[in-house]
Amino acid sequence: MNAPKVGFVSLGCPKALVDSERILTQLRTEGYDISPSYDNADIVVVNTCGFIDSAKAESLDAIGEAIKENGRVIVTGCLGVNEDEIRALHPQVLTVTGPQAYESVVGAVHEYAPFQSEHDPFTSLVPPQGIKLTPRHYAYVKISEGCNHRCTFCIIPSMRGDLVSRTADDVLNEAERLVKAGVKELLIVSQDTSAYGLDLKYPIRFWNGRPVKTRLLELAEALGSLGVWVRLHYVYPYPSVDKVIPLMAEGKILPYLDIPFQHASPRVLKAMKRPAHAEDTLERIRAWRAICPELIIRSTFIVGFPGETEEDFQLLLDFLEEAQLDRVGCFQYSPVEGAPANALADPVPDEIKQERWERFMAVQAKISAAKLQARIGQEIQVIIDEVVEEGAVGRSQADAPEIDGQVFIDHATHLEPGSIVRVRVVDADEYDLWAELID
Numbered sequence: 001m002n003a004p005k006v007g008f009v010s011l012g013c014p015k016a017l018v019d020s021e022r023i024l025t026q027l028r029t030e031g032y033d034i035s036p037s038y039d040n041a042d043i044v045v046v047n048t049c050g051f052i053d054s055a056k057a058e059s060l061d062a063i064g065e066a067i068k069e070n071g072r073v074i075v076t077g078c079l080g081v082n083e084d085e086i087r088a089l090h091p092q093v094l095t096v097t098g099p100q101a102y103e104s105v106v107g108a109v110h111e112y113a114p115f116q117s118e119h120d121p122f123t124s125l126v127p128p129q130g131i132k133l134t135p136r137h138y139a140y141v142k143i144s145e146g147c148n149h150r151c152t153f154c155i156i157p158s159m160r161g162d163l164v165s166r167t168a169d170d171v172l173n174e175a176e177r178l179v180k181a182g183v184k185e186l187l188i189v190s191q192d193t194s195a196y197g198l199d200l201k202y203p204i205r206f207w208n209g210r211p212v213k214t215r216l217l218e219l220a221e222a223l224g225s226l227g228v229w230v231r232l233h234y235v236y237p238y239p240s241v242d243k244v245i246p247l248m249a250e251g252k253i254l255p256y257l258d259i260p261f262q263h264a265s266p267r268v269l270k271a272m273k274r275p276a277h278a279e280d281t282l283e284r285i286r287a288w289r290a291i292c293p294e295l296i297i298r299s300t301f302i303v304g305f306p307g308e309t310e311e312d313f314q315l316l317l318d319f320l321e322e323a324q325l326d327r328v329g330c331f332q333y334s335p336v337e338g339a340p341a342n343a344l345a346d347p348v349p350d351e352i353k354q355e356r357w358e359r360f361m362a363v364q365a366k367i368s369a370a371k372l373q374a375r376i377g378q379e380i381q382v383i384i385d386e387v388v389e390e391g392a393v394g395r396s397q398a399d400a401p402e403i404d405g406q407v408f409i410d411h412a413t414h415l416e417p418g419s420i421v422r423v424r425v426v427d428a429d430e431y432d433l434w435a436e437l438i439d
Helices: 016-027 053-069 083-089 102-112 156-160 168-180 216-224 239-243 243-248 266-272 278-291 312-321 350-373
Strands: 005-010 034-036 041-046 073-077 138-142 187-190 204-207 210-213 229-232 254-260 294-302 327-333 381-386 391-396 407-410 420-428 433-437
Touching: 005 016, 005 327, 016 041, 016 073, 016 138, 016 187, 041 053, 041 102, 073 102, 073 243, 073 407, 102 168, 102 243, 138 168, 156 278, 156 327, 156 391, 168 187, 168 204, 168 210, 187 216, 187 433, 210 216, 210 312, 229 254, 239 243, 239 278, 243 278, 294 312, 294 350, 312 350, 327 350, 350 420, 381 407, 407 420
Parallel strands: 005 034, 005 041, 041 073, 138 187, 187 229, 254 294, 294 327, 407 433
Antiparallel strands: 204 210, 381 391, 381 420, 391 407, 420 433
């Protein structure tokens, strides 16, 4: 009997991508084949995102496309908590599950595409690191699920629950398998990386004969011993993060922090129920840069939150000028079904949201351009992501895949993806660098 083929569509954030990888690894372990197209698939799994309206629309469109092209569709992921909404638009779906429902998804595949494998999965079907949807040289490692915060614009806790951390040995064993398989960059993700281990009360576990506390500082230090790039994402600016900065200064992990500040106005932050204040944040950023001058900070912000005044927005622009962040993303607030912010007074008109977004991006573009211009002439390390006709395309230590800038190296077509090379920066624009190889 030929193995059934499973098509897979993965939408949303890197955390959802890790969920997809886990499901695919289990199916492949059981002997199922993975199909790259709808045509040849016996069944299609769509892992959805439901965080904001545009993501929900994209997920619903993807479900519709899968039904049109294949007809046999299983839906999972964050949008899956709104099963009635999905079935109202797409009643043909076979089954719907929420996020992290690995066993339910695999069980649904068993039901609608039954198969009994006679293969030994550990010798013939699955690599030790599992099935990965990223290029071979980098991988996302999810260290926890859920979140204890109750930000008013967010429904993640209602979909993914409270914080549930993996133990340090579990994370480190996965990371070690990935490095042995050729991964050169580990991207650490969760809903709240700074809170890692809090729910477990920071137990000590043993990894390679050494004790490691299940806490961000000790985990980062242990990951830094693997000899690859380690990049931290989704970090809240708690005081505990201060202790991680010296590891960056010592070169043990990348001098990079992805911190979603979201706003700078105390009034807006309070309405958002965010666990930070702009004044404390600026002081902490100054202290971090004093310890590690090479530190790169990326962040995301929301403009047009209900009740945001022009004064609030000006505080945000002032914060940008003062903080001089390296990489910044900005979203216009949009209501999310089930979010407490929907009930807040004084919604901001769409045209004002758009105008503020444009002003915000103009300020940050100048900051980003100046920072990148200052790098011209510097020698930096670059990890190569792809080789094209004109040369090689990579990223510096300041750039995470998909969300940050790139480094273009003309004529370097002999390089291999995953290689780490030293280059000299020769040009820059607002987001990207151009460089030449150093022999």
